[in-house]
Amino acid sequence: MKNSLRKFSRGTGLSAAVLGVSALVLAGCGAPPAEDSSGGGAEADSDYLGCIVSDSGGFDDRSFNQSSYEGLKKAETDLGIKINQAESQAETDFGPNVDQMVQAGCNLTVTVGFLLADTTKSAAEANPDANFAIVDDNSITLDNVKPIIYDTAQAAFLAGYTAAATSETGKVATYGGINIPTVTIFMDGFAEGVAYFNEETGGDVQLLGWDKESQNGTFVGNFEDAAAGKTNTQNFINEGADIIMPVAGPVGSGTLDAVIEANGAGKDVKAIWVDSDGYETAGKGEEFILTSVMKLMGDAVEDVISTDVEGNFDNTPYVGTLENGGVALAPFHDQEANVPADLQTKLDELKEQIIAGEITVDSAASPK
Amino acid sequence: MTPQEERPVAPATGEGAPHSRREAKDAARQDEVRLENAVETAGGELPPPAVPATAAGLGAGPGPDSTLMQRIMTGNALVAFLSVVLSLILGGLLIAVTDQNVARASSYFFSRPQDTLAAAWTAASSAYLALFQGSVLNFQGESFTRVIYPLTQTLTVATPLICAGLGVALAFRAGLFNIGAQGQILIGATFAGWVGFTLHLPVGIHLLLVILAGMVGGAVWAGLVGLLKARTGAHEVILTIMFNYIATNLVLYFLSTPAFQRPGSTNPISPQLDATALYPPLLGPAFRLHWGFVVAVLATVFVWWLLNRSTVGFELRAVGANPSAARTAGVNVSRGYILAMAIAGALAGLAGVAQVSGTEKVLTSGVAASFGFDAITVALLGRSSPWGTFAAGILFGAFRAGGVAMQASTGTSIDIVLVVQSLIVLFIAAPPLVRALFRLPAPGASRAGKGGSTTRTPASTGAAA
Numbered sequence: 063m064k065n066s067l068r069k070f071s072r073g074t075g076l077s078a079a080v081l082g083v084s085a086l087v088l089a090g091c092g093a094p095p096a097e098d099s100s101g102g103g104a105e106a107d108s109d110y111l112g113c114i115v116s117d118s119g120g121f122d123d124r125s126f127n128q129s130s131y132e133g134l135k136k137a138e139t140d141l142g143i144k145i146n147q148a149e150s151q152a153e154t155d156f157g158p159n160v161d162q163m164v165q166a167g168c169n170l171t172v173t174v175g176f177l178l179a180d181t182t183k184s185a186a187e188a189n190p191d192a193n194f195a196i197v198d199d200n201s202i203t204l205d206n207v208k209p210i211i212y213d214t215a216q217a218a219f220l221a222g223y224t225a226a227a228t229s230e231t232g233k234v235a236t237y238g239g240i241n242i243p244t245v246t247i248f249m250d251g252f253a254e255g256v257a258y259f260n261e262e263t264g265g266d267v268q269l270l271g272w273d274k275e276s277q278n279g280t281f282v283g284n285f286e287d288a289a290a291g292k293t294n295t296q297n298f299i300n301e302g303a304d305i306i307m308p309v310a311g312p313v314g315s316g317t318l319d320a321v322i323e324a325n326g327a328g329k330d331v332k333a334i335w336v337d338s339d340g341y342e343t344a345g346k347g348e349e350f351i352l353t354s355v356m357k358l359m360g361d362a363v364e365d366v367i368s369t370d371v372e373g374n375f376d377n378t379p380y381v382g383t384l385e386n387g388g389v390a391l392a393p394f395h396d397q398e399a400n401v402p403a404d405l406q407t408k409l410d411e412l413k414e415q416i417i418a419g420e421i422t423v424d425s426a427a428s429p430k
Numbered sequence: 431m432t433p434q435e436e437r438p439v440a441p442a443t444g445e446g447a448p449h450s451r452r453e454a455k456d457a458a459r460q461d462e463v464r465l466e467n468a469v470e471t472a473g474g475e476l477p478p479p480a481v482p483a484t485a486a487g488l489g490a491g492p493g494p495d496s497t498l499m500q501r502i503m504t505g506n507a508l509v510a511f512l513s514v515v516l517s518l519i520l521g522g523l524l525i526a527v528t529d530q531n532v533a534r535a536s537s538y539f540f541s542r543p544q545d546t547l548a549a550a551w552t553a554a555s556s557a558y559l560a561l562f563q564g565s566v567l568n569f570q571g572e573s574f575t576r577v578i579y580p581l582t583q584t585l586t587v588a589t590p591l592i593c594a595g596l597g598v599a600l601a602f603r604a605g606l607f608n609i610g611a612q613g614q615i616l617i618g619a620t621f622a623g624w625v626g627f628t629l630h631l632p633v634g635i636h637l638l639l640v641i642l643a644g645m646v647g648g649a650v651w652a653g654l655v656g657l658l659k660a661r662t663g664a665h666e667v668i669l670t671i672m673f674n675y676i677a678t679n680l681v682l683y684f685l686s687t688p689a690f691q692r693p694g695s696t697n698p699i700s701p702q703l704d705a706t707a708l709y710p711p712l713l714g715p716a717f718r719l720h721w722g723f724v725v726a727v728l729a730t731v732f733v734w735w736l737l738n739r740s741t742v743g744f745e746l747r748a749v750g751a752n753p754s755a756a757r758t759a760g761v762n763v764s765r766g767y768i769l770a771m772a773i774a775g776a777l778a779g780l781a782g783v784a785q786v787s788g789t790e791k792v793l794t795s796g797v798a799a800s801f802g803f804d805a806i807t808v809a810l811l812g813r814s815s816p817w818g819t820f821a822a823g824i825l826f827g828a829f830r831a832g833g834v835a836m837q838a839s840t841g842t843s844i845d846i847v848l849v850v851q852s853l854i855v856l857f858i859a860a861p862p863l864v865r866a867l868f869r870l871p872a873p874g875a876s877r878a879g880k881g882g883s884t885t886r887t888p889a890s891t892g893a894a895a
């Protein structure tokens with residue numbers, strides 16, 4: 063056995079070497095840079111260090127961690143600052159990660175998610191010279207902490223109205239990842255939009271998956287199980303819904319799978335994406351994405367950093383609204399043809415009315 | 431095959447009735463070896479993955495007639511050490527391959543190969559330096575506190591790993607493959623957390639009650655598994671997996687009820703525990719290290735005593751070795767299952783307490799991180815012995831603590847740390863692989879006639895794979 067194992071290791075060693083060498087031959091033929099070049103790209107021209115700590119979703123969650131991180135990356139290229147990042151694998155990593163960032167001398171540390179609130183608060187109290195910004199949480203009032211929050215319900219309202227106006231079956235649906243305020247604010251806004259449409263046109267479009275009164279509805283129970291998202295969506299489709307909005311991060315890709323299948327089977331079903339413009343980020347089924355409820359976190363993060371670089375940091379919460387473009391309804395892209403011109407006009411009007419305060423979209427989760 | 435046939439067992443000096451104290455000790459050791467051999471081969475009684483791997487190393491010790499050099503060369507400690515070295519090397523290669531500077535330099539490898547090699551060396555060595563600085567000593571620290579901070583951080587992270595690992599190890603020794611540490615930690619943390627933020631009691635009593643609640647929570651949760659196994663014969667693996675799911679979702683549910691939420695908030699995060707319910711800092715407020723670590727040390731001593739010095743522990747090991755034989759010998763096997771699981775659960779509950787009243791200070795659905803599953807690895811790496819588990823817990827604590835620094839200061843993905851951890855376990859589970867790579871003699875090779883273990887051990891590891 064031992065001998066055969068040795069033979070085995072020699073055999074694989076040889077083939078691995080052959081493979082490796084051929085790969086190198088193929089890949090290693092480029093010309094070297096001039097001898098004196100430092101090898102790096104554009105060097106940072108500022109000593110400012112901007113940092114970010116993700117929550118347990120990681121920076122590739124196609125959701126708020128990712129958009130916040132992209133904001134920081136953008137600040138790196140646009141403002142020439144240096145950046146540092148720490149990805150949390152679990153909630154127990156929050157404390158050590160934030161501490162690492164403070165120790166690394168970060169001028170501003172962006173922490174993503176309300177779960178980091180306690181950690182951010184104690185780090186900010188212990189390090190009054192460092193600045194912090196926390197996404198999706200408004201519980202901290204300290205001189206060196208800037209909350210970044212979103213009145214997502216405003217944009218979700220427009221999505222709800224669009225869904226109700228374009229639904230053929232008279233049934234639309236939504237479901238969430240976990241029943242938490244940052245999720246339900248989407249669902250509340252969506253419900254309000256549907257209700258407003260019914261009230262205005264005397265229609266009877268039903269919303270499945272969320273009851274705003276009881277604040278209860280359909281939830282997957284996590285932000286990972288795309289298969290459960292697919293099952294949920296198929297159930298909604300079987301119940302007659304033809305527009306589904308998943309508010310569950312990566313779980314939404316299950317909805318797209320179900321929608322693609324349903325369309326393949328001859329049904330006319332569409333999805334509404336959240337957080338980012340799904341037409342550009344979802345990676346599949348773009349043609350079936352009616353629109354997206356966008357939270358433009360990247361812009362907000364970059365904004366906060368650039369004010370801090372200029373030395374104008376303040377702790378007033380940044381609230382993303384339709385007015386300041388922090389939240390928005392994405393373009394219709396391929397679905398343009400399904401959205402009549404008068405609906406587009408109506409949406410513009412509604413947006414103006416919300417900005418002007420003539421329509422108030424309220425959610426239990428709205429920033430106060 | 432019986433264990434005696436297939437593996438070299440030391441000469442049967444203590445076989446008969448022990449006369450002296452020394453002989454009694456020898457006999458006990460012999461019993462232990464045989465118990466462990468039996469554990470490994472208990473037919474279909476035991477799940478294949480972990481237990482054979484654990485015991486494969488345990489039983490494969492050199493005979494007493496081998497020289498010191500032979501002992502070292504064939505010992506488990508050397509294999510464990512080489513496994514760590516090997517995985518660090520492989521991990522270093524991975525770091526180098528995935529590094530951007532290396533990729534850039536390798537595009538002109540043939541024009542200037544030294545650039546690629548230098549970049550690879552820099553990438554790997556700086557990542558490991560950061561790992562060391564993040565887990566042991568940070569030479570660049572501004573003050574003494576910052577210099578030793580990483581070490582305390584390692585011990586802090588190791589605390590729940592040790593507690594839960596002991597629970598898993600104890601159950602292993604009783605022949606139970608307890609994968610339920612995750613659920614037991616969560617329930618323990620929930621009990622402890624609730625007592626911590628709902629009741630307001632004086633200093634001392636509060637913390638004591640929190641610890642007790644955590645242990646009771648874990649013990650009840652795991653004890654149920656033991657009870658179900660003892661009474662219905664249901665397999666503990668499926669039971670503990672299901673109990674993990676139940677615990678995870680139960681905690682999520684609790685956190686959606688006002689009793690577990692902060693006033694005025696609907697976020698699934700509990701209020702902070704009262705200051706009286708927290709473990710006091712062990713080395714002052716500058717460090718995160720808390721008295722829970724001392725509790726973990728005490729727990730290790732307790733488990734060692736329980737397994738090696740107490741009647742109950744002997745019964746548990748007998749049940750683990752061969753339940754039928756134990757029953758014949760008059761051991762109450764059902765009681766053994768329930769007791770083993772309950773103690774294992776209480777230990778996992780201690781890990782939960784270390785989380786809610788040590789480091790996190792709140793109850794959230796992620797309070798257990800992946801400690802419950804890491805604990806299985808820790809117990810395996812520690813070969814299910816109390817102090818081995820303790821050491822493995824500290825090693826994994828170091829990886830976890832150092833991984834944070836490695837990621838923050840060099841940009842190496844934290845996943846690499848996980849890869850290194852997994853490689854270590856993989857190599858330890860396959861001792862013949864490590865021996866083959868380093869041309870080490872196999873245990874028992876000097877006595878070729880009895881060399882059954884050389885052919886058998888790979889087979890059992892194969893089954894484990």
